[in-house]
Structures are given as structure tokens and as C-alpha cells.
Amino acid sequence: MTLTFYKYQGTGNDFVIIDNRESIVSKNNTKLFARLCDRKFGIGADGLMLLELPEDDKDDFTMVYFNADGNESSMCGNGGRCLVAFAAFLGVIENKAIFTAIDGKHHAEIKDGLVYLQMQNVSEIEKYDSHLFLDTGSPHHVTMVEGLASFDVENIGREIRNGAPYFDLGSNVNFVEKRNGNSFAVRTYERGVEDETLSCGTGVTAVALSMHAMQLTDKEQVCIQTPGGELKVTFTKGENGYENIFLIGPAEQVFKGEIKC
Numbered sequence: 001m002t003l004t005f006y007k008y009q010g011t012g013n014d015f016v017i018i019d020n021r022e023s024i025v026s027k028n029n030t031k032l033f034a035r036l037c038d039r040k041f042g043i044g045a046d047g048l049m050l051l052e053l054p055e056d057d058k059d060d061f062t063m064v065y066f067n068a069d070g071n072e073s074s075m076c077g078n079g080g081r082c083l084v085a086f087a088a089f090l091g092v093i094e095n096k097a098i099f100t101a102i103d104g105k106h107h108a109e110i111k112d113g114l115v116y117l118q119m120q121n122v123s124e125i126e127k128y129d130s131h132l133f134l135d136t137g138s139p140h141h142v143t144m145v146e147g148l149a150s151f152d153v154e155n156i157g158r159e160i161r162n163g164a165p166y167f168d169l170g171s172n173v174n175f176v177e178k179r180n181g182n183s184f185a186v187r188t189y190e191r192g193v194e195d196e197t198l199s200c201g202t203g204v205t206a207v208a209l210s211m212h213a214m215q216l217t218d219k220e221q222v223c224i225q226t227p228g229g230e231l232k233v234t235f236t237k238g239e240n241g242y243e244n245i246f247l248i249g250p251a252e253q254v255f256k257g258e259i260k261c
């Protein structure tokens, strides 16, 4: 079979996207998804997404996300932003979207060339001596470091991801350095890619909320610099935690292709 796919990237987090509204691929085809994400034997990507028909008639589409290991995973913030851009490219939406992903419903809007993706509310942030842990649609371990540019993200990230209390289920691991004002830099070891990625959307969201929770910023809008580019996170702090959380940044179609599989 020849499969048409689209390659997208959001601040360097890159994805294979398939328009699966006619169910051309089965969601259980882990082997295929891993091969398509393989950077030597396939197209190469941090993850793969299927754009599917909506189950709820108030939705525009359904998002299904797979990590590079081919396994279906939790929410992907950069992937969600890229899928909204793809839906606009296909004409499935104009510039506003409502869609369902594994963590529930998301509202999104394309404005001034950026994709604004609403993330799920976060009611709880666990605070420990060495780090914070929270779930922004995917699980995130957040820790402050000095000398981020030369930090051994791959090895130390892998150790934390596989160690207590995460073990097999794992967590994404974010290493953060304060820049000026309310801007921070982050590098992320991503679960399911099992390596550092240039950016992680749910990770950037987790870092922004963590910086506010640790009072390292008092603003409800935080700029986060990742190796793949800059993302902005806005939110409001309510009695039940963090709400109205938006992950804001670019999403680009890099190329369209066909692959025999």
C-alpha cells in the first residue's frame, strides 16, 4: 500500500501526520507507526498523529497520538498545535477548532500565524525538595539546574525517567534555568522518544505552571525558550489550581510525501 503522509514541526518537535478520516490505517498498527517514526528506516519523527472523524458532533475532529516507539501515548501539546494547523490546511476548520484527544476536549485557535491550544486544567502540583511533578496531559518531572546549555540531559534524563517512582510507566523530565524576568529556558528528555527532543509542549506547559507555583514568576504569562524555539504559556490561577491554560507557538508543514508500507 502507498500511504500519503504530512510532516509537521512545532518548535522542532516533529511529527508524521496521517489524514485517517477514512480509516486507511488501523490504530493498532504499532509496528507501522514505529517504522514511520524511525529516523533511518522510515520518515523520522518524535511522534505520529492520526486525524480522525469526530465522535462527538460538536467536535471538528479527533486526535490520536503515538510516541516514536509506536505506542499510543498521552497528550502531546506541540502535536495538538500541529494537528490544528493540519486541519486548517485540509479545510476541516477555518481558524478555530474543538477536538477530542486522549485527555479530553481541547479548544484551539490560529491567530497571527500562531496556534493557541487550550490545555486541560491542572489542579495539583506535587512539590518535592529536588523537583516538582504534575500532569499537563502527559506526566512531567520539573527540576531547576545551572548551566543548562552543557547539562547531560540524555543520561540524567534517562536515569530519572526510569528510576523511582516512575519505573516502566515513566515520566518526561524537564531541566529548567531561569533567564531574565519571567522567561525561562528548558531542555526535555521525552518519554517514548527515550531521548532529548528539541521541544515538548506539555513539558513547556508544566514548566510555566511550576515556575509560577514556585513563585519564580508572578506573571500569568511565561515565555519558555526551548532548543527548537520559543513558546508562550498563559494561564489563570484559581482556587482549584491552574485554568485557562494556553500553549502558544508556531506549527509548520515541512513536506508532504508518500511511502510504501
Ligand SMILES: N[C@H](CCC[C@H](N)C(=O)O)C(=O)O
Pocket (backbone or CB within 6 Å): 013, 046, 047, 067, 073, 074, 075, 076, 077, 078, 079, 138, 139, 172, 190, 191, 192, 193, 199, 200, 201, 202, 203
Ligand atoms: N512523549 C510524551 C507525549 C508527547 C509529549 C510532547 N511531544 C508534547 O509536545 O507534549 C509522553 O509520552 O508523555
